[in-house]
Amino acid sequence: MTQYMKVARVDDIQPGEKLRVEVDGAEVVVVNLDGTFYAIADVCTHDGGPLGEGALQGCALICPRHGARFDVRTGEALTRPAFEAAPTYAVKVLDGDVLVEAY
Numbered sequence: 506m507t508q509y510m511k512v513a514r515v516d517d518i519q520p521g522e523k524l525r526v527e528v529d530g531a532e533v534v535v536v537n538l539d540g541t542f543y544a545i546a547d548v549c550t551h552d553g554g555p556l557g558e559g560a561l562q563g564c565a566l567i568c569p570r571h572g573a574r575f576d577v578r579t580g581e582a583l584t585r586p587a588f589e590a591a592p593t594y595a596v597k598v599l600d601g602d603v604l605v606e607a608y
């Protein structure tokens with residue numbers, strides 16, 4: 506059964522914003538896209554850049570190191586120099602809490 510961990514309150518992450526959290530030892534970025542929450546690894550698949558420090562443009566999170574873009578909904582690498590998708594995590598909202606899947 507999938508385990509979830511509370512990482513924030515819904516109000517802590519406004520639409521268009523992101524928050525870096527730790528889930529069971531993994532660095533994760535939680536993003537609010539127009540009221541829907543997504544979680545993606547805080548590690549760029551190109552060279553380990555901190556995705557959580559990058560800008561969010563629509564559904565794309567931009568690595569601050571070399572500019573690769575990742576779709577936060579799927580983890581897909583949208584532009585070079587990254588080719589590999591970043592891991593994503595299931596998110597659910599329960600009673601105003603944001604919960605992220607823990608492995």
Ligand code: FES
Binds near residue numbers: 551585586
């Ligand atoms: S480390 Fe992210 S684009 Fe290079």
